[in-house]
Amino acid sequence: MQCVELIDNIVRDRLSATHVEIIDESHLHRGHKAAGGAGHYRLTVVSPKFEGVNLIDRTRMVYQALDEQINGQPKLIHALQIKVFTPQQWQERN
Numbered sequence: 008m009q010c011v012e013l014i015d016n017i018v019r020d021r022l023s024a025t026h027v028e029i030i031d032e033s034h035l036h037r038g039h040k041a042a043g044g045a046g047h048y049r050l051t052v053v054s055p056k057f058e059g060v061n062l063i064d065r066t067r068m069v070y071q072a073l074d075e076q077i078n079g080q081p082k083l084i085h086a087l088q089i090k091v092f093t094p095q096q097w098q099e100r101n
Contacts, residue, residue: 010046010048010076010084013076014029014076014084017072017073017076018050018069022052022068022072024053025055026051026097028050028051029048029050030048031047033047045082046084047086048088049088050069050090051089051090052089052092053094053097054093054094055093056068057092065091066089066091069087069089070087070089073087
């Protein structure tokens with residue numbers, strides 16, 4: 008399973024995400040030794056679980072969901088840019 012597909016599946020499952028966008032930016036960081044072969048991703052998550060939760064805690068929820076991919080072996084995610092929205096915020100934005 009590709010890393011983007013894995014991230015999508017995990018976020019949808021663990022956060023009940025109704026919308027997920029993942030942009031793989033790994034190609035922009037080729038030669039970045041600290042990455043150790045892990046990827047750089049831009050992630051947008053829309054979830055009803057974010058209702059009543061502040062931005063920092065929403066972001067923590069995403070990091071918790073993806074902890075194994077960020078800290079496990081092999082490390083699949085080196086860098087993650089995260090945007091999080093409730094369904095209502097997403098609807099108002101779009």
